[in-house]
Amino acid sequence: MTAAGVQSSPPGAVSARLADRPVVASLRLARLYLLSRRVPAALALLVALGAFLWAALHWRWNVAGGAAAQALIPLTIETGAAAVIAVSTHGPFGDPERATGRWLPWLRLAAAVALTGAAFGALAAGAAGGVLPGGTLALLRNLAGMTGTGLLAAAAFGGAFGWIGPMAYWLATESVLAAHWTTPWIWPARPPHDRGAAICAALVFAAGIAAVTLLGARDSGRRPAPD
């Protein structure tokens, strides 16, 4: 048994000279970051949720109840998409990554925005299966707002528990819809062109993006997250 070959790079690895190039290094960094956040799996789940929405609208799956109930399944799917985005902020490296990752805030920002865009694309494509209550505008507003709640929850409880935000928000919303409240903070209850609801959802999304960009998910820094 010899040590021959121990120092050779694994197949597919970037050579040292190539890696010195800034563009290649940046791309490699981005790729590794996305892999560490399980973004490919997140994208697959978002596509699956889009397909689920398509099926729900195409075959008119529905539940009993009035107009609010008609939007129940689409909104639940949007909640699921927001939960997936929030969970993708979970990082496995903690302190070492924070200490050495100069580009980390930008990577977090780019990943969160890109995943939100991808989620919107997947769900908008899924909405082609039938008539989505509220249309694409309401979809964008609701998804952005719920994603904001998820990112805020990720910053507060940890990336792995980011799904708590959208779930809690939607459960509270479901009660409020039944009680016919009309506050703009419950944006799914408002019409798609409602300015107040759009502003509230945008504020929550911006707050979530800012929290995840600047602080990161709770478990990626000094503050320990639950096991």
Next chain:
Amino acid sequence: MTAVADAPARHRPPRAGGAATLTAARLLRIELRRSAMPWILPVIAVLFWFDSYRFSGGAPPFWVQRTFWNMGQGRTFLDFAPFVAGAAAWIGSRDGRRRTADLVTGAVWPRWAAQLAAWAAAAIWAVGAYLVFVGVMFGVYAYQEGLQGSPPWWWVAVGATAVAAFTTAGFAVGAFFPSRFAAPAAAFGAFLAVIVSDQNGFRDTSGWPLILPTNANGNYQPVSGIFYPYLPDLPIARVMLLGGLAVVAIGVLGLPARAGSGRLRAAAALVTLAGVAAAGTASVLVRTARLTPQGIAIPALHDAANDRPIGYTPVCAQAAGVPVCLNPAYRRYLAEIAADLRPVLAEVAGLPGAPIRVAQVAGRYASGMFEDQDGVTVTISGTPPVLRLPLDVFNTLPSATPGSTGQFDQEMALLSVHEFVAGNGVGTAAQQAVQAALLQHAGMPFAAQPQALEIFGLPNWAGADLQGLVVGSESAAGPGSPRGPVYAAARRFAALPSATRHAWLAAHLAALRSGQLTLGQLP
């Protein structure tokens, strides 16, 4: 002395079971300390307060009505389900996420046993928190709000079992699909299940959907806990189903080859089958459910002792010399009801068939959400006649809600006078006119009567009486003002001196009740 007596005493070897129990207790203690479940409890607490407690605040102060939303429709466990499922999935996926499954497979304890310790810790946290939250809410209800009747303990048991079932299902998802996305996937699945069952619980009034713990149709109505005990039949079936599903999930965890020895896996298979049997039996039993006046009864689970009414000593007040007696749970309404009935009873005092007593009676279960879907039925029956009030069927009781007291006052007078003049059917024109005149003298002006006849929950005769009183003057804006021949006759009759009106009624009441009189025959 015998050889047996000389033989040295043999000590029993130390019991291995005791050491195993101690080790299991230690393992459970470690899992309880490191469980992720407590982290989500503050979020659930906030949601529980907002959704389960706050949204049930407007209901009348009876256990069965105040807890209709959070227990009857299952909001308490609905607030728990997605979160405990997601957190349990995170806990269950621990070995897989950390790539330590191989390590724990080779440990002294079988993998299934170690998983059971982690699951038990998660379930203890989840169910314990559920019981604490519900206990605090019930404490506020009992000591701060003074609710009447009895708490729905069986529904608490159903909720606790549901929380355990969702915890177990989430744990199994995490164990079989170890990923960071297992938690949101389990939460999403639980969320979808409870939301869909919650919505469909409004619609289905019979058959297997009754097993859904969010379905309040025909099994959570105001007569329970006050006049009759809550029937435990349906809750028992629900506990069987949810408990069975939880046992299935636990058993399935022990089926893979890495879970333990062959004997252990055989035991896991038996556990799985037992769970399937329990859940299947519950599903079959619920199809035999039938509606009784006391609630949903399942013959195989029914105890006839639960059909016996709850005994009570009525509380009474006087109204125009007539005793008005209620169940003590309704004591707070006694003065209001006596005041409402006083002018009505004074108007009819001494007439044939006039009630000499007013008594509260129990309503009856109906197949939907509420008792007596056909409307409130006040009756005068018996010898001597007694006015019987099913107060639990009333759509509105006096409360802090604006307008509720006024509506109740109108409803009480209207129902009593209609029953006295026309019984429970649609009144003839003459009966409608006399009813309107008596109501006018009982404190309900003619102008207010059309609105009173539109109160939600009144029997069908109210619509016909309204048509007779307003004769097409109603519009989208409201019922319109009284006019037409019935109104004219009512005004004429009401204008008579009290003694003349009373004497005419004493002479013609039998003919009036039997529908033989026409408007023209009224004085």
